[in-house]
Amino acid sequence: MKRIIFASVILFASCKKETDNPYNSNLTGNLSVEFDNIAGSSDLQLNTATYNNAVGESFKVTKLKYYVSNFSLTKADGSTYTIPQDSCYFLIDESASSSTRPVLKVPEGEYKTLSFVLGVDSLRNTMDVSKRTGVLDPTTSAADMYWGWNSGYIFFKAEGTSTAANGSNFAYHVGGFGGYSTPTVNNLRKITIDLSARGTAKVKAGKSSNIHLFADLLKAFNGTTNMSFASVAMIHSATAGTPVANNAAFMFTHDHTEN
Numbered sequence: 001m002k003r004i005i006f007a008s009v010i011l012f013a014s015c016k017k018e019t020d021n022p023y024n025s026n027l028t029g030n031l032s033v034e035f036d037n038i039a040g041s042s043d044l045q046l047n048t049a050t051y052n053n054a055v056g057e058s059f060k061v062t063k064l065k066y067y068v069s070n071f072s073l074t075k076a077d078g079s080t081y082t083i084p085q086d087s088c089y090f091l092i093d094e095s096a097s098s099s100t101r102p103v104l105k106v107p108e109g110e111y112k113t114l115s116f117v118l119g120v121d122s123l124r125n126t127m128d129v130s131k132r133t134g135v136l137d138p139t140t141s142a143a144d145m146y147w148g149w150n151s152g153y154i155f156f157k158a159e160g161t162s163t164a165a166n167g168s169n170f171a172y173h174v175g176g177f178g179g180y181s182t183p184t185v186n187n188l189r190k191i192t193i194d195l196s197a198r199g200t201a202k203v204k205a206g207k208s209s210n211i212h213l214f215a216d217l218l219k220a221f222n223g224t225t226n227m228s229f230a231s232v233a234m235i236h237s238a239t240a241g242t243p244v245a246n247n248a249a250f251m252f253t254h255d256h257t258e259n
């Protein structure tokens with residue numbers, strides 16, 4: 001008899017919990033998105049470590065920088081929250097650990113999908129320079145990530161050395177938002193990541209959640225097109241960068257979420 005009473009109390013308690021919504025969407029919490037740059041199965045190390053691409057060329061990486069922007073988050077019920085665009089441009093720089101974990105202000109809720117753009121959208125590329133501040137300022141933070149008015153921002157930049165490269169250096173600069181007065185190819189890529197298998201983000205006011213992503217540089221070199229430093233050591237135009245943009249769209253995976 002005691003057992004039956006105990007069981008029904010548990011049943012009642014669990015039913016009640018399910019109907020309670022623990023989130024108040026009028027409140028805002030911190031959600032960081034961590035871009036953990038890796039190379040295959042190892043953490044990316046600038047300057048020191050040697051890696052191999054899919055065509056068997058060894059290389060070292062001296063620089064990895066890329067823009068991520070226009071983040072949005074979707075709940076299980078399909079409703080989406082888009083981060084206000086003005087505050088949603090980030091420059092991930094492997095040499096500056098403070099840059100690799102942007103913090104978003106998000107209404108409380110459980111989010112199962114994360115989307116963002118790899119690059120800087122065409123609208124922002126063509127805005128007056130007064131609207132392109134912080135990491136987008138072409139005279140400071142973006143000085144080495146900007147081609148000029150028509151070609152706009154370099155979205156993704158990887159540089160390093162390889163004995164396979166003629167001249168022993170490689171530089172892959174990928175940009176091209178579609179062009180303003182003269183059309184260019186569009187190398188913007190939208191990334192959508194399902195968090196449900198490895199941990200949804202449970203955002204609560206006063207708490208900090210972190211979506212830990214891996215960004216695998218090898219996948220930017222290897223993929224639909226396996227890049228070869230012997231054939232292409234330098235990329236400095238939108239057209240030449242398309243194969244790398246196509247590969248890089250698949251470099252991001254979700255490892256886990258800390259709630």
Ligand SMILES: [Cu+2]
Pocket residue numbers: 210212256258
């Ligand atoms: Cu983590």
